[in-house]
Amino acid sequence: MHYTADTSMAFSSVAHICRDVNNGWLLRNLHANGASFFFICIYLHIGRGMYYGSYLFKETWNIGVVLLFLVMATAFVGYVLPWGQMSFWGATVITNLLSAAPYIGTELVQWIWGGFSV
Template sequence: LLGLCLTVQIITGLFLAMHYTSDTTTAFSSVTHICRDVNYGWIIRYLHANGASMFFMCLFAHIGRGLYYGSFTFLETWNIGIALLLAVMA
């Protein structure tokens, strides 16, 4: 599930980046352009926004599973996982 969420995030992010402008005067109008004028742009924006929440829910469930089954006793693996968690949140 984490891989699927991450793949959806990357693909929808690329499609959104094709139409977004970061200039302060045109940023809002580019978002409305994505929602109104781009084919299925509102779905892409919706998937990207909610996909991020789903990604973190799956990530926290994965950590919870590791805590439940006692995987924290494998220190090297657990520390790599913590480093990846901090990298994802940064």
């Protein structure tokens, strides 16, 4: 077993995969660039929907927005949890996303962080 989710061994296991496993460096690069390409495809799909006026179909568009948030949340959790830490960038993304919600943004930020956040 090459990968370990143990926080004290996380970096070492990735370094081991890249250096000692056959084509491990390729696997790592394909995984990182494939994830980026996946999100580029999603953004192109959203842009196509905006160009053709698909936002007029409110129920369908809202389901798509919920799916986008779920995909982003899944990718974020997949990034944060294996390393066992919350990055400053991740905390900023969560705070900005929640605070942008009209009327309830402030309450959401205070609920998730346990107090006021700048």
